[in-house]
Amino acid sequence: MAKSPTPLMKREDEKEETDKDLGALSIFDKEKRMSYFAHLDELRKRLTVTAIVVFVAAAIAWNFVNPILDLLRAPLEALPGDVKFVTLGPLEAFMAKLKISLAAGVIATLPFVLLQVMLFLAPALKKKERRGLYIATIAGTFLGVSGVVLGYLFIYPIGIQWLAAQAASIDVSTDYRIGDYLSFSMFFLAGMGIAMETPLLLLGAIRFGIVTQEQLKKNWRIVYLVILVSAALLTPDWSPVTMIAVAVPMAALYHLTMLFARFTHKKKKQ
Numbered sequence: 001m002a003k004s005p006t007p008l009m010k011r012e013d014e015k016e017e018t019d020k021d022l023g024a025l026s027i028f029d030k031e032k033r034m035s036y037f038a039h040l041d042e043l044r045k046r047l048t049v050t051a052i053v054v055f056v057a058a059a060i061a062w063n064f065v066n067p068i069l070d071l072l073r074a075p076l077e078a079l080p081g082d083v084k085f086v087t088l089g090p091l092e093a094f095m096a097k098l099k100i101s102l103a104a105g106v107i108a109t110l111p112f113v114l115l116q117v118m119l120f121l122a123p124a125l126k127k128k129e130r131r132g133l134y135i136a137t138i139a140g141t142f143l144g145v146s147g148v149v150l151g152y153l154f155i156y157p158i159g160i161q162w163l164a165a166q167a168a169s170i171d172v173s174t175d176y177r178i179g180d181y182l183s184f185s186m187f188f189l190a191g192m193g194i195a196m197e198t199p200l201l202l203l204g205a206i207r208f209g210i211v212t213q214e215q216l217k218k219n220w221r222i223v224y225l226v227i228l229v230s231a232a233l234l235t236p237d238w239s240p241v242t243m244i245a246v247a248v249p250m251a252a253l254y255h256l257t258m259l260f261a262r263f264t265h266k267k268k269k270q
Helices: 007-078 092-108 110-124 127-169 178-195 198-207 213-218 220-234 240-269
Strands: none
Touching: 007 092, 007 110, 007 127, 007 178, 092 110, 092 178, 110 127, 127 178, 127 198, 127 240, 178 220, 178 240, 198 213, 198 240, 213 220, 213 240, 220 240
16 A cells, blocks of 8 residues: 655655756746847947947048038138137147047948947847838938938028127127037037937837827927927027027928828828
8 A cells, every 4th residue: 555645755745846946947047148148248249340340430530530620611611701710728629630530430330330220129129120120220310311411501501600690799709619619510410410300200109109190280389399499409509590490390390290190191091
């Protein structure tokens, strides 16, 4: 006759099963940790490669600082008199060249940087989500570059002339400190690039259900207020001329986005 298991034997069996469960769980956790660290290692490699590529591009751009500076100086040619750049410290000219070369290196390698971001994110996304990521990246790059070009050709000269007129009104010379001028130019042009991302941001907000098309259309006054505040933050001088010059394209893009969203919404219903 078989002996019935004693309480001590039951506890030992339960302990063995528990140990097996813990062992299996620890192996599972180990696999998860390895996957997590593998992702971190991939991120580290991509960041390292990206940094090297940007550094090489910046080193090459160092030899083209003068032509780039001539492009940034071009809007000043419309001002009366001979506007000159000045430095107020021994390191300022060197830092100005370094700032220009780094900015040029980042801009020149922007497609490569975005490609690395997409390649890192793509494995974690579904096929439809990857397609949306690619489209959004291409559209965002096009809109950003368009904003910088349009800002440089049309809006930036207006702002420079208006600011120079304010200096002339109080009989102040318009020689500019090169470090301040570069910071102003790059901040303003980057702001124009960000401002042109308005359609992408609005469509993304609609796509992810943050807001609806009807809410954006109904609360247009709030949208206009957000646009004006954003224009104030994106313009380094906070002058009304440059603020309006930035706000008008953003408002136009808002209405174009509403028309596009309405058109696509009707198309989906059909």
